[in-house]
Amino acid sequence: MIRGKYFAPASAVTISAEYDWQNKQLILSTGAYIPMCVESFQGRQIFFDNGASLVADTVLPHEFIDTQHNKVQRGIAIMELFSWRNILFLVMAFIALILTLRIVLVYAAPITVNLIPLSLEREIGELGYNRINDMHFEPSRIELDKRLDIIEMYKELHRYSQVETRPELFFHSSETIGANALAFPGGPIVVTDELIQKLDKPELVAAVLAHELAHIEERHSMQQIVIVSGSLAIASVIFGAEEGISEDFLAAIVNLYAFQHSQSFELASDAYAHQLLMKAGYSPSLMAEALEALLHETSDKSETLWFSTHPAKNERLDALEALTLDSN
Amino acid sequence: MQEPHPQLDQSLGKPRPMRFSGLTSEYFGIWLSNLLLSIITLGIYSAWAKVRRLQYFYNHTYLDDYAFGYHAEAIQILKGRVIVVGTLILLNIAASFFPVIYTFLIIILFFAIPYLINLSLEFNAKITSYRNLRFKFSGDYWEAFLTFQIMPILTVLSLGLLAPVAVKKAFGYVYNNLSYGGKHLTADLTYTLFYLMFLKVVVLPILAMLGLVYITTAIQLNLDGGIELGMFILVFGVYFTILFIFVIYRICCLRLVFNALRLDSYMRFSNTISSTRLLWILFSNLVAIVFTVGLAIPWAQVRKSRYLCDNIQTQTNPDFSDFIGTAQKAQSSIGEEFADFEGVELGL
Structure with missing residues (x-):
């Protein structure tokens, strides 16, 4: 009753x-x-x-x-039902789930990326390039001979890579971006004048290009897009209706996670560049030399690694050294 | 700041505070289970989780001796959510690849939003029950269009001078179109009250802040050096002051509304919400949530609900025989889910 x-x-x-x-x-x-x-x-x-x-x-x-x-x-x-045992179990399960989801996403990303046609990827790359070109790029002021040298080496490297159609290579001067090289999804690759000036030998520029080719071959940008949008989609569906968690807070966490992931892409590209340089008959130590020259000014301690898309200089150099030892 | 207390109607009973009977320990289990099941099901359970969460809060919110009921169907929420997410994805794709179509879609959305807001308000009213009767919202498209699309534009064009008009209209629209058991809810809001409050809570503090910024910048320039750190503190200071002003403004609006709300001649609302106390609760909640990586969310939500209920009073006529329920027909949850995803907050 x-x-x-x-x-x-x-x-x-x-x-x-x-x-x-x-x-x-x-x-x-x-x-x-x-x-x-x-x-x-x-x-x-x-x-x-x-x-x-x-x-x-x-x-x-x-x-x-x-x-x-x-x-x-x-x-x-x-x-x-509230009980300490129950809560403990739930919290453990929660942590285990987040970790599983993270691993699944990392493995699912390359598979998902394979489903995206290359033509679409190139279109995204071109869109991105055009946008940045309007805002940050000026025509290159490097002498033509030097540029042609670099282009020759780049063609050579591409022949040994698995990338089917050769991505276009552009030279630009850019004050805002500084000494840098960028690979847009599916190409093009952009090298700044500032980078060429800093790395006085063209072979060192070639090493950087090998690294950028790796990003394109492994479709890292697309993987990054899939991982970020995947995590955001899952996170927003799960927490979306939950009051009290602001979207900015959520986006910050997802970004933090994406940064961590981007670091592993950089290391993978370094290793790939090392291999590619060897295949094309260059000294594999070029990659480490280029890194040393480029990151010369960054002291390792000052880097706030959690918030960086790139790993610390020492970590990258150590990884390359290990590779060199291996190949020897 | 204390608004004039509304005339207490002698024919009604004594003012009694509402009551929130939820417990953090109880809700913690529900919240964690919701989270876990939502992740396992890749978000599908989140619709059920929403029902479970709101049911808990409605069932523990007492007005006189009776709690509210929440009657949304999870399946309905899930469908609405799928449609809304699908539309937002399409919009994003259109934005990146088909700018012309995107512009066209944005124009359509501009005209669809008042309709969706009405749907959301109707849905929320319909799924809320009290003493066996459901609430009802009957909105008008063009009134919603004026309130939610035109007024914000006019506010910007008038450099904020029309903000109190816009806010008053929005609250008025939400509450004056609500009814319960065939009787209308009314919020007797006046422009004067909103302008006075706006002046006190928004205009004066902003003027004071600008003055302070002016003085500090002048001192900085004289001192030379340390400018970067000074600027950093200044920018953060301004940002947080504006955030505080915004939150206090919202709280004060809530106080105005709950002092003016009545249900025909059967029920009157009043409140003793303190802006500083509520601000403290919201702020400390946020700090606790950040420091516990989210684990304090259930505690924070229960704490906020308890404070609000404890400080909203009602005077009620004990005779409910004049209230008559109406037949219920199914209602789409698309508007509600849209409002949810876009973070639209509509009073209550």
């Missing part, structure tokens, strides 16, 4: 009553019996299928709740 206040259909007036849930009948304080089936219940309220409802005086009895729940609902109800 559940004792409480009864509301007739479409009425807000209360009548004292009892509900005999085993026999599915309501007994009013006047003594009248009304057969009634439960449609749903929540909190202390029971809603009947005819539009009437009953607010129980106390918490609804467990026996009643059990008969109304199916197996799944019963399982969830047990999960929701």
Whole structure:
């Protein structure tokens, strides 16, 4: 028996009553019996299928709740029950899930990227290039001979790579970007004048180009897009309806995660460049030399690694050294 | 700041605070289960999680001796969510690849938003029950268009001078079109109150802040050196002051509304919400959430609900025989899910 206040259909007036849930009948304080089936219940309220409802005086009895729940609902109800053991289990499960999801996403990214046609990737690359070109790039001021030298080496490197159509190579001067090389999704590759000036030997520029070719061959930009949008999609669906977590907070976490991932892409590209340089008959130590020259000014301690898309200089040089030892 | 207390109606009972009976320990389990199941099901369960969460909060919010009921169907929410997410993805694709179509879609969306807002308000009213009766919202498309699309533009064009008009209109629209058991809810809001509050809470603090910024910059320039750090502190200071002003403004709006709200002649609302106290609760909640990597969310939500309920009072006529329910027909949740995803907050 559940004792409480009864509301007739479409009425807000209360009548004292009892509900005999085993026999599915309501007994009013006047003594009248009304057969009634439960449609749903929540909190202390029971809603009947005819539009009437009953607010129980106390918490609804467990026996009643059990008969109304199916197996799944019963399982969830047990999960929701507060006990330290339960909470500990849930928190552990939560951490395990996040880790699994992270691993799955990393493995799923290359597979998903394979489904994206190369033509679309190139289109994205071109769009990106055009946008940055308008804002940050000026025509190159490097002498033509030097540029032609670099282009020859680049063609040579490309021949040994797995990239089918050779991505275009552009030279630009850029004050805002400084000494840098960029690989847009599917190409083109851009080298700045500042980079060429800093690396006085063209072979060192070639080493950087080998690194950029790796980004294109492995489709790292696309993988990055898939990982970031995948994590954001999952995160926003999970937390989207949850108040109290701001979107900025969420985006910051996802970005932090994406940065970590980008670091592993950089290391992979360094290793690839090392291989490619060897195949094309260059000294494999060029990659380390180029890095040394480019990152010369960055002291390792000052880098806030968590927020960086690139790993620390020492980490990259150590990894390259290990490769050189291996190949020797 | 204390607004004039509304005339207490003697025919109604004594003012009684609302009550929130939820417990952090209870809600923590629900919240964590929701999170976990949402992740396992790649977000599908989040629709059920939303129902579970809101049901918990509605069921523990008491007005007089009765709690509210929440009646949304998870499947309905899931469908709405899928449609909204699909539309947003299409919009993003259009934005990157087909700028012409995108412009066209944005224009359509501009005219569709008032309709979606109405849908959302209708949905939220319909799924809320109190004493066995559901709430009802009957909005008007063009009124919503004026309130939610035109007024914000006019506010910007008037350099903020029309902001109180826009805010008053928005609150008025949301509350004055609500009804319960055949009786209308009314919020007797006046432009004067909103302008006075705007002056006190927004205009004066901003003027004071600008003055302070002017003085500090002048001192900085005289001192030479240390300018970078000074600028850094200044920018952060300005940012946080504006954030504080915004939150306090929202709280003050809430206070105005809950002092003016009544249900025909049957129920009157009043409140004793303190802006500084609520600000403190919101701010400390945020700090706790950040420092516990989110684990304090259930505690924070329960704490906020408890404070609000404890400080909103109602005077009620004990006779509910005049309230009559109406037949319910199914209602789409698309508008509600859209509002959810776009972070639209509509009162309550």
